[in-house]
Structure formats: structure tokens, C-alpha cells
Amino acid sequence: MHDEQLQRKQIKAGHYAQQPERFTLLEIKLQMRSTHGTRLISYQGGSWHCTCDFYRERGTCSHIMAAERLLGPLAPAPIDSSSRAESHDSER
Incomplete structure (x- = not known):
């Protein structure tokens, strides 16, 4: 019985x-x-951070870009001010 329960959980995990x-x-x-x-x-808190010098100068870096690629669909979408303004305007 325990094996059947675990098997159902594995199937459910596959769906998730x-x-x-x-x-x-x-x-x-x-x-x-x-x-x-x-x-x-x-x-x-909705922001990426890295300890490299390039990040401190530019606000992004290859290390963050690589992490986003590794995370695939779980990587948070970048938030830029123009998309926030557009979504705010459409709510009016």
C-alpha cells in the first residue's frame, strides 16, 4: 500500500x-x-544581486543571466519600468 501511495505522489509530481x-x-x-x-x-524581494564588479556597475551580469537560464521557466521575469507603466495605464 505504501508503495502505491508513493507511486501516486510521483505521478502527481510529474503533472506539477x-x-x-x-x-x-x-x-x-x-x-x-x-x-x-x-x-x-x-x-x-523581486531583485537579482551578484557580488561581481560588473553587476555593481550595470545592475546585471553574466552570472545572473546564467542563473536565469539554469532556472528555466522558474526564473522570475525581469521587471522594467515601461511594462509597469503600461499595465498601470490599462487598469484605468
Whole structure:
């Protein structure tokens, strides 16, 4: 009986995994060994952060881009001010 229950849970997990829209990434912390050292990448409160110099200068970097690719459909969509303004205008 226990094996049947576990098998049903595995089938259910397969269905959930095919529906990434059910999931929302709230926060994540990653450590990455890059060419120039170890980087800490995080996502929290709707924003990505990285410890590299390029991120400090530009607000994004290859480390964040790689993390987004690894996360695939779970990666949060970038929020830019123009899309926020458009959605706000359409609500009026």
C-alpha cells in the first residue's frame, strides 16, 4: 500500500512539473565559481544581486543571466519600468 501511495505522489509530481506557472520563485542563493573567482548570486524581494564588479556597475551580469537560464521557466521575469507603466495605464 505504501508503495502505491508513493507511486501516486510521483505521478502527481510529474503533472506539477509540467505546469511551471503553478510555482513562484521567492528567493534563492547560489554560489558560482567563475573564471575570476567565486560569485554569490541571490534573488530576493523581486531583485537579482551578484557580488561581481560588473553587476555593481550595470545592475546585471553574466552570472545572473546564467542563473536565469539554469532556472528555466522558474526564473522570475525581469521587471522594467515601461511594462509597469503600461499595465498601470490599462487598469484605468
